[in-house]
Amino acid sequence: MIKKVNDPIIEVHNLTVSYDNNPVVWNANFSVPQGKMVGIVGPNGAGKSTLLKSIMGLIPRSTGNIKIFNKNINSVISKVAYVPQKESVDWDFPATVFDVVEMGRYGKKNLFKRLNNNDRKIVSESLEKVKMENYHDYHISELSGGQQQRVFIARALAQESDIYFMDEPFSGIDIATEKTIFQVLLQLKKEGKTIFVVHHNLQSVMNYFDWTILINKRIIASGPTSDVFTQEFLRRTYDGNLTLAEKTEKDLKRSNL
Amino acid sequence: MSFWRDLIYFFSFQDANIKYVVLGTIILGFTCGIVGVIVVLSKKALIVDAISHAVLPGICIGFMFSGVKNPIYLSIGGMIAGAAAVYLVDWMSRISRIKKDASIAISLSIFFSFGVILLNIIQHSENSNQSGLTDFLFGKAATIIKSDLYIFSIIFGIVILTLTVFYQHFKILLFDKLFATTIGLSEKFVQGLISGLIIISTSIGIQTVGIVLMSALLITPASSALFWTNSFKKAILLSGLFATFSSVIGVFISFLSTDMPTGPWIIVVLSLFSLFSAFFSKKGLVAKKIKLLKNKKKLLSDNIIKIIYEAEKSNNQFKKQRTFREIKNIYSTSSSELNSGIKILKKHNYLKHSQGLYSITDKGIIKAKKIILLNVLWEFYMDKILDVNPYHLPNGSETINQIITPSIEAELIKRNIEFKIITKNKN
Numbered sequence: 127m128i129k130k131v132n133d134p135i136i137e138v139h140n141l142t143v144s145y146d147n148n149p150v151v152w153n154a155n156f157s158v159p160q161g162k163m164v165g166i167v168g169p170n171g172a173g174k175s176t177l178l179k180s181i182m183g184l185i186p187r188s189t190g191n192i193k194i195f196n197k198n199i200n201s202v203i204s205k206v207a208y209v210p211q212k213e214s215v216d217w218d219f220p221a222t223v224f225d226v227v228e229m230g231r232y233g234k235k236n237l238f239k240r241l242n243n244n245d246r247k248i249v250s251e252s253l254e255k256v257k258m259e260n261y262h263d264y265h266i267s268e269l270s271g272g273q274q275q276r277v278f279i280a281r282a283l284a285q286e287s288d289i290y291f292m293d294e295p296f297s298g299i300d301i302a303t304e305k306t307i308f309q310v311l312l313q314l315k316k317e318g319k320t321i322f323v324v325h326h327n328l329q330s331v332m333n334y335f336d337w338t339i340l341i342n343k344r345i346i347a348s349g350p351t352s353d354v355f356t357q358e359f360l361r362r363t364y365d366g367n368l369t370l371a372e373k374t375e376k377d378l379k380r381s382n383l
Numbered sequence: 384m385s386f387w388r389d390l391i392y393f394f395s396f397q398d399a400n401i402k403y404v405v406l407g408t409i410i411l412g413f414t415c416g417i418v419g420v421i422v423v424l425s426k427k428a429l430i431v432d433a434i435s436h437a438v439l440p441g442i443c444i445g446f447m448f449s450g451v452k453n454p455i456y457l458s459i460g461g462m463i464a465g466a467a468a469v470y471l472v473d474w475m476s477r478i479s480r481i482k483k484d485a486s487i488a489i490s491l492s493i494f495f496s497f498g499v500i501l502l503n504i505i506q507h508s509e510n511s512n513q514s515g516l517t518d519f520l521f522g523k524a525a526t527i528i529k530s531d532l533y534i535f536s537i538i539f540g541i542v543i544l545t546l547t548v549f550y551q552h553f554k555i556l557l558f559d560k561l562f563a564t565t566i567g568l569s570e571k572f573v574q575g576l577i578s579g580l581i582i583i584s585t586s587i588g589i590q591t592v593g594i595v596l597m598s599a600l601l602i603t604p605a606s607s608a609l610f611w612t613n614s615f616k617k618a619i620l621l622s623g624l625f626a627t628f629s630s631v632i633g634v635f636i637s638f639l640s641t642d643m644p645t646g647p648w649i650i651v652v653l654s655l656f657s658l659f660s661a662f663f664s665k666k667g668l669v670a671k672k673i674k675l676l677k678n679k680k681k682l683l684s685d686n687i688i689k690i691i692y693e694a695e696k697s698n699n700q701f702k703k704q705r706t707f708r709e710i711k712n713i714y715s716t717s718s719s720e721l722n723s724g725i726k727i728l729k730k731h732n733y734l735k736h737s738q739g740l741y742s743i744t745d746k747g748i749i750k751a752k753k754i755i756l757l758n759v760l761w762e763f764y765m766d767k768i769l770d771v772n773p774y775h776l777p778n779g780s781e782t783i784n785q786i787i788t789p790s791i792e793a794e795l796i797k798r799n800i801e802f803k804i805i806t807k808n809k810n
Contacts, residue, residue, distance in 0.1 A: 184564055203567045214561035219424060220609060220618045221558055229555050232566060237551045265613045281562075 127359070128156050129349030134193075135160040135289065135320050136181070141190030143173070143180045149343060150176045154190070156348040158337060161318045163311060165325045165335035165351070168363055172342040174324045175211070178291045182208050194289065207287035209278050211294055217267045223277050224262040227252055230284030252283040255310055272303030279307055283314075290314065290321045297326070308334065331355055386639070393635055400528075401638070407527035408630045410535045411591050412600075412649075414542050416626025418584040419605030420619045421546075424557045425577050428602050429484060430472060433491040435585045435597035437468030439498030442519055443505060452515065454534045461586035468494055469578045495594075522593030522646030524634045531590070538583050546619070549576060554615050591630060592646035600626065603653040610664035629653040683720065684727040685754050688734070690714045691743055692751030701748070704740040 134157035141154040151173040158164055166174045180187045183199050194202050207230070230252070231245045253259050256276040266274060275295060282290055290311075296304050311321050325331065331338060331351065338354045340346040340363045347354040347363075396402040422431055438461040445460025446452065468490050475486035505516060515526055546553070556563040556573045564570060585597055592600045608622035633649030662669050687710070694713050695701050711721055725741065728734040733747035743751070 182565055184561065200567070203565070206565070208562070208565040210559070210561045210565075215559045216424070216557065218609075219558045220613050220615050221554075222613050225554075225615070226558070229558070229562065232551055232555060237555075237566075237568065238548065263613075285566075 127347045127349060127354065128345060129353070131157040131159045133160070134158055135195065137193045138181065139191040139193075141177075141180060141192065142188045143176050143185065143190075144188050149188075151180065151341075152344040154341075154345045156339060156345050158320065158322075158339075158348070160320055161315060162320055162337040163315050163335050164320065164322045164337040164339060165331050166322060166339045166341060167325055167328070167331055168341040168346075170326075172363075174326075174341055175293050177341060178208070178293055178322065178324060182206065182291060184208075204285075205288045207282040207285040207290050209282045209290070209292040209295060211297075212271075212274060212278070215266075219266075221266060222262065223253070223258060223264050223266060223269070224249060226266055226277055227280045227284050230281035248286070249280075249284050252280040253277075255283055255313070256280045257306055272299035275299050276303060276307065279310060283310070288319055290319060292321065292323045294324050294326065296323075296330075328360070389639055390635075393638055400525075403529050403532060404524050404527045404634060405631060407532055407535055408524050408591055408634045409627050410532070410539050411588055412627035412630030413623040414535075414539045414584050415588045415600045416604045416608075416623035417546060417619045418542060418580045419601040419603075419626065420608065420615075420622045421553060421557070421577055422581060422601050423605040423609065425574075427577065427581065428598065429487050430469065430578075431581055431585065431598040431601050433468050433472055433487045433494070434465040434581055435589060435594050436491045436498070437464045437494035438462075438586055438589055439519060439594055440464050440494055440501050441467075441498075441586075443498055443501035443516070446505060446516060447501075454531045458534055458538075458586045461589070462582050464494065465582035465585055466578075469582070518593070519589055520593050520595060521644045522589060522591045522596065522649075524591040524630075524637065524645040527590060535587055538587050542580060542584060545576060545580060549573070550616075552576075591634070592649050593644075596646045596650050599650045599653065600630075603650065603657050604629070607653070607657040607660040610660040610666050625653065625656050629656060680723065680727055683716075683724040684731075684733075687714050687721070687724045688728055688743070688747055688751045689754045689758075692748060692755075695743065702742050702744075704742045706740060710741060 137157040138154050141151060142149055143151040154177065166177060168174050176185065179185045180190075181192055181194075181199070192199060194206065199206070227249045228241060228245070231241055231249065250259070250262075253262065256279050258273065258276050258280060261269065261273065261277075266277065269277065275298075279292075279295065282292070292311075295307055299307075311323070314321055323335070325334070332355060335351050337349065338351040339348045340354060340359055342363045347359045392398070393401060393405075396405070422428060441460040441462065441464025442457045443460075444464070445456040445458075448460070449456035471490045471493075472483070472486045475481050475489065476483045481489070502516060515523070518526055552563075552568060552573050553576075555566070556568060556570060560570060563573075581601070584601070588600055589597050604622040604625035605618070607625055608618045611621055612618050629652040630649050632652045633645055636648045637643040637645040661667055664670065690713055691705075691710065695703060707718075707721070707725075710725070711718065714721065716724075725734060725736075728747070729736055731746075731750075732744055733750050735742050735744050
């Protein structure tokens with residue numbers, strides 16, 4: 127079930143991403159309205175992160191057309207913030223917590239310009255929002271996993287974007303941190319921002335997200351969580367369709383031969 | 384006395400030649416030092432070796448073109464060859480299954496052997512200007528002349544300008560590539576800039592330290608500097624200063640005795656810096672070891688006083704005088720460890736010692752209560768707030784002090800935890 131949206135903030139048409147002929151995301155079509163907290167849910171290897179990265183243009187897509195605010199991603203890149211999984215960072219780099227969050231301001235500005243007091247004020251406020259205001263001068267490697275995650279959320283906040291893409295922000299952190307981060311995301315939603323969260327904990331989906339996209343290589347369902355998060359769709363996402371996806375993969379390979 | 388005379392003669396710049404050599408070395412050292420930080424953080428340490436070795440054939444061809452040791456021809460030749468080496472490394476690892484480190488090694492040996500052959504051809508030619516070309520192998524700062532300074536200054540200017548203008552680009556890309564891409568920063572462009580910086584600084588740097596030791600001049604000051612600071616800007620500055628200082632010292636040593644090569648001395652001085660930083664900086668081995676020992680001692684003394692207090696509490700008999708052996712019966716550990724623990728407790732006045740007998744003081748009782756309170760708070764914090772079973776976590780009051788900051792402690796106490804502690808202790 128893919129719910130059609132009248133005035134979408136993001137539209138994805140016929141998106142296919144493949145690594146060496148293996149489709150990781152297969153013919154995805156969906157759209158999402160503004161101001162939603164969207165969960166992207168599916169089993170391991172279902173292409174959740176790949177979906178986000180291909181929307182951001184971080185990995186090339188085989189086919190597909192993506193519209194954000196009815197425009198190409200490159201022309202609205204300053205309105206989109208992305209929080210990657212923590213592995214993409216060089217932890218030995220000489221940078222304090224404040225330095226890292228400051229980097230978020232450059233998404234908004236020209237990279238050649240220097241930051242002014244207003245920028246630094248926004249950086250401080252962002253750190254306060256994730257309750258990291260007492261850690262300005264810490265080196266990023268001195269923090270615990272949950273604190274590091276909060277710093278990267280603060281960097282995204284400092285970007286003051288309209289759309290947030292977060293790749294598993296809740297993985298490997300304790301419950302207290304998860305609650306803090308969730309409160310921050312709720313606040314963003316209240317401000318009318320749209321947030322996409324790659325998520326793997328099925329228990330919290332109902333509480334966290336008002337819109338859910340179920341994915342297992344192809345989009346199983348996309349719509350309001352209450353409509354989508356049903357036994358039937360979950361069964362198709364987590365087992366039934368696993369074999370179907372594999373069959374499709376095989377067919378595709380065969381047709382290439 | 385001759386050492387002091389030499390020292391004064393060297394640094395007073397009476398000799399114009401020495402002035403040019405020292406000025407040239409300062410510019411070179413600083414340039415290579417600041418570029419070095421970018422090299423280390425972009426993990427291009429290996430490729431520097433490939434580039435510096437590739438510069439040799441470039442210099443030889445430059446010499447063959449001009450017929451004299453014209454610094455402009457030599458530098459341009461070196462830069463072109465350096466760029467060719469970077470391209471070769473990229474191309475090889477792109478089109479074939481050869482891994483990057485292997486393609487670096489291949490490219491290095493191809494260019495270097497070609498360079499050595501050219502050097503041989505030049506040496507056997509009739510050209511009398513060729514003397515000194517072999518100095519590029521190990522470096523000889525004494526050959527720096529006035530006209531070299533112009534080239535050095537231009538390259539220094541280019542490096543400073545590039546670093547200032549593209550400072551944010553470097554910082555963001557080197558820290559988090561993926562994030563850099565999401566804000567529209569071109570990785571290819573910045574990587575190109577980095578290669579460019581390495582090539583131009585290498586083409587002048589080999590004059591003082593030589594081809595073989597060039598990578599050390601870039602990498603050693605930077606890795607020393609990174610021990611001292613958490614700021615990218617300061618690391619760059621510090622690395623520049625380390626390299627400058629070592630270069631001047633190295634040049635001075637080779638001035639003292641004419642047969643001494645410059646390059647190796649510069650690197651020896653730099654290595655001393657690096658060694659010192661690795662041991663004695665804020666993030667160095669000694670600081671780490673001291674912190675570890677301090678923590679261990681604190682934990683030990685905390686545990687001893689806590690256990691003595693708990694024993695007295697269960698017998699309802701406070702400030703009892705005990706022999707060393709009696710304490711050892713309560714807190715079983717080796718005598719030497721117990722001794723060092725007791726020493727700390729005595730120093731803080733938590734334990735009193737008279738005529739071979741130990742007894743806990745009022746201050747000691749307060750301390751023990753505080754430790755117990757922190758332990759209970761820690762368990763409560765883990766259990767109720769973080770929602771993890773405290774018994775699944777490694778025990779240790781070092782983590783307690785880290786997590787239960789004074790503000791959290793106040794907050795927990797405000798939430799009427801004291802009541803729980805009292806009930807818990809009564810049970």
